[in-house]
Amino acid sequence: MAQIAQVLVDVPTMQTNRPYSYQIPSAWQSQVQPGMRVVVPFGRGKRRVQGFVLKCDDATTYDGDLKAIDAVVDLAPVLNTEALKLTAWLAASTFSFQITCAQTMLPAVMRAKYQKLLRPTAETPAAVATEIFHGQPSVDFDQIATTPAIVSQLLRLQAAGEVDVYYQVKNQARHKTLVGVKAAQSLPELAAAEATVRTGAAKQLALLQGLQTLNGETITQRDFSACFDVSEAVIRTGEQKGWLEKTAIEVYRDPYATANIKPTQPLKLNAEQQVAVDQIVAAVDQPATTTFLLEGVTGSGKTEVYLQSIAAALAQGKTALMLVPEISLTPQMVQRVKGRFGKAVAVLHSGLSSGEKYDEWRRIRRHEAQVVVGARSAVFAPLDDLGLIIMDEEHESSYKQDDAPRYHARQVALWRSQYHHCPVVLGSATPSLETRARAEKGVYQRLVLADRVNNRPLPAVSIIDMKKEMQQHAESNFSRALLVALQDRLDRHEQSVLMLNRRGYSSFVLCRDCGFVLKCPNCDISLTLHMDTHTMKCHYCGHEEAIPRVCPNCHSRQIRYYGTGTEKVEEELQDLMPDARIIRMDNDTTRKKGSHAKLLTKFGSGEADILIGTQMIAKGLDFPNVTLVGVLNADTALGLPDFRASERTFQLLTQVSGRAGRAEKTGHVYIQTFNPDHYAIRFAKHHDYEGFFKYEMHMRHQGGYPPYYFTVQITASDLDEAIAAKRMYQLLQWLKPRLTPNTIILGPTPKPIARVNRRYYYQIVIKYKQEPNLENTLTTLLHETQAQQRQGLQIGIDVEPLHFM
Ligand SMILES: Nc1ncnc2c1ncn2[C@@H]1O[C@H](COP(=O)(O)OP(=O)(O)OP(=O)(O)O)[C@@H](O)[C@H]1O
Ligand SMILES: [Zn+2]
Numbered sequence: 001m002a003q004i005a006q007v008l009v010d011v012p013t014m015q016t017n018r019p020y021s022y023q024i025p026s027a028w029q030s031q032v033q034p035g036m037r038v039v040v041p042f043g044r045g046k047r048r049v050q051g052f053v054l055k056c057d058d059a060t061t062y063d064g065d066l067k068a069i070d071a072v073v074d075l076a077p078v079l080n081t082e083a084l085k086l087t088a089w090l091a092a093s094t095f096s097f098q099i100t101c102a103q104t105m106l107p108a109v110m111r112a113k114y115q116k117l118l119r120p121t122a123e124t125p126a127a128v129a130t131e132i133f134h135g136q137p138s139v140d141f142d143q144i145a146t147t148p149a150i151v152s153q154l155l156r157l158q159a160a161g162e163v164d165v166y167y168q169v170k171n172q173a174r175h176k177t178l179v180g181v182k183a184a185q186s187l188p189e190l191a192a193a194e195a196t197v198r199t200g201a202a203k204q205l206a207l208l209q210g211l212q213t214l215n216g217e218t219i220t221q222r223d224f225s226a227c228f229d230v231s232e233a234v235i236r237t238g239e240q241k242g243w244l245e246k247t248a249i250e251v252y253r254d255p256y257a258t259a260n261i262k263p264t265q266p267l268k269l270n271a272e273q274q275v276a277v278d279q280i281v282a283a284v285d286q287p288a289t290t291t292f293l294l295e296g297v298t299g300s301g302k303t304e305v306y307l308q309s310i311a312a313a314l315a316q317g318k319t320a321l322m323l324v325p326e327i328s329l330t331p332q333m334v335q336r337v338k339g340r341f342g343k344a345v346a347v348l349h350s351g352l353s354s355g356e357k358y359d360e361w362r363r364i365r366r367h368e369a370q371v372v373v374g375a376r377s378a379v380f381a382p383l384d385d386l387g388l389i390i391m392d393e394e395h396e397s398s399y400k401q402d403d404a405p406r407y408h409a410r411q412v413a414l415w416r417s418q419y420h421h422c423p424v425v426l427g428s429a430t431p432s433l434e435t436r437a438r439a440e441k442g443v444y445q446r447l448v449l450a451d452r453v454n455n456r457p458l459p460a461v462s463i464i465d466m467k468k469e470m471q472q473h474a475e476s477n478f479s480r481a482l483l484v485a486l487q488d489r490l491d492r493h494e495q496s497v498l499m500l501n502r503r504g505y506s507s508f509v510l511c512r513d514c515g516f517v518l519k520c521p522n523c524d525i526s527l528t529l530h531m532d533t534h535t536m537k538c539h540y541c542g543h544e545e546a547i548p549r550v551c552p553n554c555h556s557r558q559i560r561y562y563g564t565g566t567e568k569v570e571e572e573l574q575d576l577m578p579d580a581r582i583i584r585m586d587n588d589t590t591r592k593k594g595s596h597a598k599l600l601t602k603f604g605s606g607e608a609d610i611l612i613g614t615q616m617i618a619k620g621l622d623f624p625n626v627t628l629v630g631v632l633n634a635d636t637a638l639g640l641p642d643f644r645a646s647e648r649t650f651q652l653l654t655q656v657s658g659r660a661g662r663a664e665k666t667g668h669v670y671i672q673t674f675n676p677d678h679y680a681i682r683f684a685k686h687h688d689y690e691g692f693f694k695y696e697m698h699m700r701h702q703g704g705y706p707p708y709y710f711t712v713q714i715t716a717s718d719l720d721e722a723i724a725a726k727r728m729y730q731l732l733q734w735l736k737p738r739l740t741p742n743t744i745i746l747g748p749t750p751k752p753i754a755r756v757n758r759r760y761y762y763q764i765v766i767k768y769k770q771e772p773n774l775e776n777t778l779t780t781l782l783h784e785t786q787a788q789q790r791q792g793l794q795i796g797i798d799v800e801p802l803h804f805m
């Protein structure tokens with residue numbers, strides 16, 4: 001019987017991947033298992049922290065005096081064997097701490113919350129007892145320690161042993177329950193009770209008769225009272241008389257409970273779809289760990305390929321995981337999957353409340369859901385016996401997490417495919433260069449859908465040179481050609497989608513006299529004008545201030561708004577076309593829960609003519625009546641200091657163009673740009689992914705960028721710029737002798753946005769083809785920088801970073 005538990009503890013300032021040993025109290029020795037959460041004492045004092053049991057050992061392997069586990073949080077492991085292995089791999093491959101990885105894999109409500117309590121001791125003087133505790137066994141430290149004077153008084157009392165500080169671990173996960181009703185007596189007893197009921201108490205009779213029909217089952221009080229027309233008061237009387245008992249019935253919070261989802265049947269596949277499905281299904285049946293790249297143009301019916309492949313996995317009695325970017329997890333997408341697989345589907349995305357997420361997680365855990373659809377973190381969904389993993393829009397950068405652990409969901413998907421021995425399908429109209437290059441080498445198997453469903457043509461694309469447009473016409477966000485096209489669609493009762501590329505571009509305030517630009521006091525970035533709240537906001541740290549009426553620098557009144565926000569564009573368009581019904585979709589209009597879905601439904605049902613939005617409208621939308629797509633500013637991202645700028649621009653333009661002409665009516669796309677000759681724009685005009693891939697690979701080869709090199713980015717940040725910079729120069733000296741001579745180290749340089757939230761950022765980029773010492777070096781770095789974190793310096797390690805901003 002295991003007497004010692006190896007526990008990974010949750011101590012943010014002292015992280016380590018080494019577990020600590022704790023004694024398992026004898027009463028729990030048969031219960032504690034790896035993967036359970038426990039509460040343990042840590043360090044000196046009364047600190048309590050949450051931890052995960054990694055392993056259980058016999059006492060014989062350890063001699064010495066060990067602290068004991070305080071409490072066991074779970075009745076069954078929350079991390080199974082696969083999850084425990086996955087955390088270890090994730091920590092090692094992303095150079096992060098295992099505890100962070102374990103927490104990332106679980107719903108947020110399962111993370112511990114700590115409460116600092118104050119308790120009286122045997123020495124507590126009577127006056128203190130009444131003043132602080134009012135007869136309570138404990139009080140919340142933060143609630144009473146409101147002034148420095150009180151804090152110092154409490155510290156004095158604590159030092160004298162007159163009060164005790166205690167840390168408690170709070171479990172935030174709550175199950176939702178309803179009151180249930182169940183018969184407490186046998187049928188003859190209940191029948192006999194009918195005779196004892198006063199004449200006139202008809203409701204009590206109804207209650208007794210109702211109870212006799214239950215067959216020993218429990219139903220909710222709500223249903224019982226509706227079925228037998230008895231009030232809660234009558235049920236309470238029945239409880240007092242001992243006829244029935246009330247119990248708690250656990251229910252799931254289901255965000256789609258009220259959604260009206262129509263069941264769908266598999267469509268008849270076209271020849272290309274059939275080839276793709278056959279290959280994937282063969283790998284599911286075998287099973288084989290093949291990774292497929294499903295390269296299909298926009299509107300080629302990739303989703304149908306996914307659905308029929310998932311059906312094959314279910315037919316084998318296995319489960320399936322389908323990852324989609326957060327932004328394309330639209331109601332339309334959920335309906336397509338739920339329509340096919342009904343209650344077997346669990347959905348995980350950031351729009352759910354934490355309780356809903358927890359419930360979906362438990363449904364998966366209990367094998368009540370066999371298909372999971374979700375965004376990035378759904379890759380950790382606790383599905384057993386995976387038969388297939390799908391990753392739609394595999395090129396999307398939202399699959400990479402920005403904070404530790406900085407994992408890419410694709411890497412995790414590939415790991416799980418090895419573990420479960422099942423295939424992976426990476427789907428996209430515009431695969432990332434890395435993925436496409438791997439398919440070229442035969443590492444991934446390429447499946448192609450070259451044509452749209454029913455041989456619909458891809459839309460014609462017109463490029464509009466905004467430099468010329470500006471010379472000929474007054475300054476406007478809309479070229480003549482685009483306006484004519486919009487009016488034409490309005491007249492024909494067809495719909496249009498307009499995209500404003502917001503990345504690196506926003507409306508800001510500039511003084512015409514002195515050139516002053518209003519910047520965030522915390523970050524190196526200009527503030528954005530928001531007309532809805534009448535404030536200036538920082539998109540990085542959330543800082544907000546009033547709109548200036550005079551220049552804060554020279555006090556001139558010549559202060560003007562520049563740039564183009566979605567709001568301004570909407571306003572201008574409404575002026576130009578007063579009859580058009582416009583819907584705007586951006587971070588402001590979609591912040592409220594469910595509003596993203598509501599706006600799309602409204603547009604889909606034809607209640608608007610024009611949808612204006614940021615990048616969030618570029619993907620996944622499948623509306624048959626959309627025949628015009630306009631891109632207002634194609635090139636704002638091209639100038640960013642990032643070698644992936646062209647790739648992102650090409651992908652975005654291709655994706656958004658793909659929204660036009662998906663059904664019977666032909667589509668047309670207008671792309672407005674100041675760089676009409678840029679290759680990313682030229683290839684997008686011709687829907688030429690292949691041409692773009694070849695050209696861009698050549699550029700990457702010349703520049704020495706991925707996929708020809710691997711990259712790791714190391715950042716240091718501090719409130720003091722000199723400390724961040726100095727640490728990076730030291731780090732450079734420390735790294736050089738540890739890495740092999742062929743490895744290139746770039747920097748240190750300040751990041752392009754050097755200051756965010758009052759912290760200064762410096763970066764080093766390591767480029768290499770093969771670096772045998774990398775793993776060791778970065779692991780050492782991770783552990784050595786722990787001590788410095790406590791002084792405010794933060795070091796981040798990012799393997800294959802997707803952003804260099
Ligand atoms: N075999 C088929 N027969 C008829 N219609 C089909 C078939 N396959 C797919 N469709 C329909 O074609 C439309 C486009 O399919 P889908 O949305 O899956 O394309 P996609 O490849 O995912 O495109 P995008 O990359 O632009 O999102 C959908 O309305 C879908 O229902
Ligand atoms: Zn800021």
Ligand SMILES: [Zn+2]
Nearest residue numbers: 511514551554
């Ligand atoms: Zn000024």
